[in-house]
Amino acid sequence: MKQIFGRPAGLTDVLQRYCPGCGHGIVHRIIGELLVKLGIRERAVGIAPVGCSVFADEYFNCDMIQPPHGRGPAVSTGIKRSRPDCIVFSYQGDGDLAAIGTAEIIHAASRNENITVIFINNAIFGMTGGQMAPTTLPGMKSTTSVQGRNIKKQGYPIKVCELLAGLDGPYYLVRTSVHDPKNIIKTEKALKNAFGNQIAKNGFSLVEILSMCPTNWGMTPVQSKRWIGDTMMKYFPLGEYRNRAKEEK
Amino acid sequence: MTKEIIIAGFGGQGIVSSGIILGYAGMLENKNVTFFPSYGAEMRGGTANCSVVISSEPVASPIVAYPDILIIMNEPSLARFEPMLKPGGIFFYNKTLIKSHPKRDDITVLAIEANAIAEELGQGRIANMVMLGALVKKTDILKLETLKKAQRERFVKASSEQLSLNDKALERGSELY
Amino acid sequence: MAEKRLMYGNHAIVEGVLAAGCRFFAGYPITPQNEIPEYMSIRMNEVGGVFIQTESEIAAINMLFGAAAAGKRAMTSSSSPGISLMQEGISYIAGADIPVLVVNVIRGGPGLGNIAPAQSDYYQATRGGGHGDYFTITLAPNSAQELFEFPKLAFELAEKYRNPALILADGLLGQMMEPVEFSYDPVDPTTLPEPSYALSGCQGRDRRVVRSYDLKPGKLEEWNWRRHAKYQHIMEKEQRAQAADCDDAELVIVAYGTSARVSSAAARMAREKGYKVGLLRPITLWPFPKNALAELSNKVEYFLVVEMNLGQMVEDVKLATECKNKIHFHGRPGGGVPTPHEIYEKIETILGGSS
Structure with a gap:
C-alpha cells in the first residue's frame, strides 16, 4: 500500500509535548516539511528558544542549539558568520523575541543578518503559566493581568513586524496565522520565502505567526482558532511588511 | 642599570610618541623596556604623561612612582611631577614654555629652549625630539644613532623630509651637552 | 630568535588570538580594552576573519556561543561591567561544555567604577561567575609577551576540556607597551579539526544538539557529576605558577x-x-x-x-x-x-x- 501521509523527515520520531490545539505543532510540521522539500535539512542548524518550544531541539531533525532566553538572533549570527553554508533558523516565542530578546532581534534585523527567524506570537507566556506577554492584547486576561491588560499601567502590545519595518535592514517581514487551513498554506509560502531568501543570500527574514494557546487563553481549541480570526488579527493585521524581492522587481 | 623616566606635557606635544620612541630605541639596543601612558578620561583633560623604564634586567614595575629622570614640557606638569623625582635625579624642562623654575636643590636641573630650537628648525612640534636628543647625550642611556633609527622605524607614515627634520632636532638637542 | 615588536598589551592579545588560529571576534566597546576591538577590526579584515561590533556584551557572548558551537575558535574581550553582562552566556556555554575565550581587561569597580587597573573580578572569574555549578579556566598573564602567548594556551585548554577559558588582564597590562617576541608559528585555522560537537549540518552523520538543559529526572545531576570529575582532573593537572x-x-x-x-x-x-x-x-x-x-x-x-x-x-x-x-x-x-x-x-x- 502506498503511504500518502506521514511524519516528514525534517521532524524526529519523538512524541511532541504540546497541548491539544497548540499552534506550535502545525508550524513545526511546516518547517519539518520545508527542510526536506528545500533540500536543506543536512545543512540546517536550528535555534530553539526558551519557552514552550524549548524542546524544538528534540523535534527538528537537524543540528540544533538551545541558547539563553531571547538570544537566538545573536547565536544565529555567530553560527551563520562562522559557517555561511549552513542554513540557520531561529525559532522564538513572544516572550523570547519581543521581551527579553528585543535588542538582539532589532540588531540582527538591522544588520540584515542572513538568517531566518520564525516568531510565534500567541500573546501569552506559555511555559511559565500564562503570564502577560509583550504581545498580550489590551484588556486580555493573563496570570499577571488578571483584570485584563490595562494599557495605562502595562502599556501597549508590541507589533514586531511593524517595529522592524521601521528599519532599513531587513529583507523580508511578514505576519501570517495558523488558525485555519487557508492561512496555514499562506504560512507555508511565507516560510518557504524566508528560507529561500537565506539560500539566495538575500538577508534577514522574519515570519511572525499568530498561533493558538488554548490552555493559557482558557479556551477550547476551536474557540481559540476563532479568537485569532475574530480578535487577534484585528490588532495584528496579517500581510507583508517588507518584501525587498518584490520591491526589486 | 635601570632608568625610570616620566615625560609629561600637553596633549599634542608628542608626549606619547616620545615615550614610544625611547622605549623602541631601548628595545633596539636589546634592553628590557616598558612604556606606560596615561589613558582614557585622563587624556581628555588635555594633559598627557607616560612612564618609560629602560633596564638591563627584566622590568619589574612599568609604573614609575619615583623617576630617575623627568622630561617636563609644560607649566602644569612641572608642579605636579617635581616632587616625585628621586634625589639626585635629572630634571629636563622646556624653558621656552615654562616660566617657573624647579624649587628643589637635590636634583640636577637642565633648562632647554626646546620649542625655540624647534621653531628655529622650522617646526614647533619637534620640540620633543630636541628633548630626547638632550636626554640621551646627557645621560648616556641610549645612543643618539639608535634614536634616529627608532624614529625612522616608528613613524612609518612620515615623509622623508619630516624624518630628516626629526634627526636634526635630535642632533640639536644632543649638541647642547 | 623570532622577530620582536614593541606592542601595547591590548594589541599583543589580538596578535596572540590570530596566531592561535581564531577567526571570530564579537565585542562591544568599553575602556580600557578598546584597542582590542579597534585593532582586531583591522586585523580580522586582513586575515579574512569575522569581526562584529555588537549591540551589547550579551549579544557578543551569545555570538561566541554560536560560533564556538559551530566548531570554530571564537573570542571576545571586555572589561568588568561588560563581563558581568556576559555571565548568563558564560553559564550557558559552560553548561553546554563549549570552549570559548573571554578576555577581561579589569577596571575598578563595583558598578561603573573607573577605568583604572584593578583585580577585583577575581571571585567572579574563579568561582564560575554566573549561575550554577561550574568553573572557567582562568589565566593571569603579567606581560605583553604572555598576553601574546596565552590566547593559544587558553584555546588549547578550553578545547581539551570543553570549557570556557578566561584571560584576566587589567588596564595597566593592556595599555602598557613592551617588546613581544612572536615566539611560535601561527596556527592555520583550516588545519584545526572539526570538534565532535560542532554544528555544521548533519550530512552523513547523526544530528547534533548543543544545549545546557536536561529536564529528565536525575539527568542534570548526572551531567553535573561528570563535569565535577572534569574539574577535579583540571585542578589536578593544570595548575601553573x-x-x-x-x-x-x-x-x-x-x-x-x-x-x-x-x-x-x-x-x-x-x-x-x-x-x-x-x-x-x-x-x-x-x-x-x-x-x-x-x-x-x-x-x-x-x-x-x-x-x-x-x-x-x-x-x-x-x-x-x-x-x-x-x-x-x-x-x-x-x-x-x-x-x-x-x-x-x-x-x-x-x-x-x-x-
Missing part, C-alpha cells in the same frame, strides 16, 4: 598579573636590604596552584598576598596553606595600584627585626 627566589625565603609574596610585576620590584628591594623574600606568581587562577602553595607552606613562615582589590585570592592562599602560616594581605581596591615602596614597607613591618 612561577616561583622566584622562594628556596631560602622567609616570606613569600603571592601575587598575579600587574601586582606580581610590582611585587617583584618590592622583592628585589627587600633582597637588597637582606630580607629573604620570594615571589610566587599564580599563572592559572583557576585551577589555583595550591600544590605550589602547599609545598611552600611547609618551609616558609610568612606569606604576603598582594592584590588590587580588598582581598579575594588571599582566601585561596589560606585554603591552600591550610592556615598553617602567618598570612598577611596588602590590597589596593577601586583602581589603586600598589607601589613597590609600599609593598616593601609592609615586608619590613612583617620581617622587621628578624634579619
